[in-house]
Amino acid sequence: MRLVDKFTIWFIIIFVLVTPVSMFISYRSIKERMDTSETVRLTDLNNHIAMQLKSGAAPQQFTISHPITIERVAALPVNKVEVSEEQRFNRNRNQNECKLTVSSFYNINDSYYKISSYNDVTKSKEILNGMLRAVFWKMALIILLIVITTRLVSKYILSSFQKTLDTIQVFSLRQREKLELPETNTKEFRQLNSFLKKMTDKAADDYSKMKEFSENASHELQTPLAIIRSKLELFAETDISAEQADLIGDMQNAIEKLVRINRSLLLLTKLENLEYEAAEDLRFCKITNSVLASFENWIQLKNISLVKNVDKKVSLRIHPSLAEILLTNLLSNAIRYNWENGSIVVTLTSHSLTIKNTGSPLEIPAEQLFQRFKKSNQCAESVGLGLAIVKQICNVNGFHISYNYLEGYHILQVEFTKSPAIAEAFEEKQVGILLDSPAIV
Amino acid sequence: MKILAVEDNKELAASMLEFLSQDNNICEHAENYEQAVDKLSQYTYDCILLDIMLPDGNGLEILKFIRTKNISSGVLIISAKDSLDDKIVGLERGADDYITKPFHLSELQARLRAIYRRKQLNGDHVITFNEIALNTDTLEATVNSKFLDITRKEFELLLYFLVNKNRVLSRQAIAEHLWGDYTDNLANLDFVYQHVKNLRRKISSLNGVDYIDTVYGLGYRFKSTAI
Incomplete structure (x- = not known):
């Protein structure tokens, strides 16, 4: 999976997780604001009616369309204003409606009154429905933009990383050239590049040391072997007994084996060093x-x-x-x-x-x-x-x-x-x- | 043949000089670049044995010197490196052949002779010894002027014997000469026996003298006097 895909997926997961939470919060706050403003309005209305009662005028019986109830009560409750909300079924419209009732208590001319007025407010479900639709479009738009922009932006941001990858891919120790990586202003890539540079320099150093060692080992062993071999050959030329000839023969066999082992091991070393590259x-x-x-x-x-x-x-x-x-x-x-x-x-x-x-x-x-x-x-x-x-x-x-x-x-x-x-x-x-x-x- | 051996290792140089001077060769020795250049400026040699790993500078420098001074000697490079780069560079810079340490002295002799033969202008390519004649150009052999029907390997074997007359040639040296040195293959030794046997039989069938002597425990010797 590509890096950009991983980022995209994480963005989307976070977005999907956060959206319901934010939706709940906005729903709550919208509902609260709406109820509060309606309550304030109805309380004002109740106060207005109480004023009318106080002045002896006939109180207004309706808000815009809903009846206002005025009744006498025995005593004033602790809370002078009561707010209640209930769902009720509206037969005409054949659906539920949400009813917000505000009851205020007043002491008018030593009589206690309860003035209640109500209004229909927007239902929670409707708010939710409206929000869902908005959220759906918002999500679709954001995800689309994430997918597109991460791809475009990553191409730009990861370009130096891509260059580094390309450079190491063609890098070969045998070419004896130092690794040249592109400059970048991204901290992580700078670290990566400097690490790669150190590593390849070290490897190149080790490689040349190993090569040097195998060459030296070869030289150091081959010369003594050449000396022993040549001396034995000269020895064989001299006037020797059959017994001595046998001994020389055995020595020659042993040296032959030594020569072969040395040669084969060197060949293996060279193979490991990848010294044999085919040109055609x-x-x-x-x-x-x-x-x-x-x-x-x-x-x-x-x-x-x-x-x-x-x-x-x-x-x-x-x-x-x-x-x-x-x-x-x-x-x-x-x-x-x-x-x-x-x-x-x-x-x-x-x-x-x-x-x-x-x-x-x-x-x-x-x-x-x-x-x-x-x-x-x-x-x-x-x-x-x-x-x-x-x-x-x-x-x-x-x-x-x-x-x-x-x-x-x-x-x-x-x-x-x-x-x-x-x-x-x-x-x-x-x-x-x-x-x-x-x-x- | 006049030979200059450029080799820093005294023991090895001593072996080479001792071996080569037995064959009426005149051998001289240079230990380093300076001595080599000094000798090359004063005398002419037929062949130069050159160790390309000298302590005071790369032997390739001597090769360069030989080329710039138009010295016509044949050059046989000796190296312990056995690395292909050296081989190619050496041959490109005018060396005639390349031999890797550790070598058999008889192999060294054979290579030097081969270079010498090639270097001699208008020299004929026929090596004769008593009734035996080998044409290194056409790879044909005759005994008593009669055609000797031998394989390429047998031809090489006979040539090897002729350039190393009176030397004890170990079976290993012969095997390496005939089949190269990369085989992890000492069973070739039986094979040497077979080849020598065939060669002796074929020469005898043309009434040639059997010069090849088996040296017990060591190998074979081509005797210049009949047994």
């Missing part, structure tokens, strides 16, 4: 074919049968290196965890990539499959970061990956939820960074 669409089908070709020997070695359903003209917006890593990791898993004489089915459409392979069921829960350093059969030859990287690549590109085990097949499906670019518009061109050397068989 990529022929994903071509990369799929070239990665498949590079694995051909390995597939033959394990005597795996490969079924390839790769659609032509599948283009996606993804960084070429990431596309290659994604496919390489998925396919090498499909081969590595396969049986001898097993099978692999690779299906690529413009909506999804599905890789099915035979293999033993997972030994870990499927939901742990994409976690770092989780391996099904603790296969010593793998680091356990391959699928974590795949998952991260999917996250970065807005793809959705799912895993299933069905009838002896591991099924990994990557859904390209983003609508794939129109393949026709994509000109035929060689994808720049493919595998260094796709196998020619």
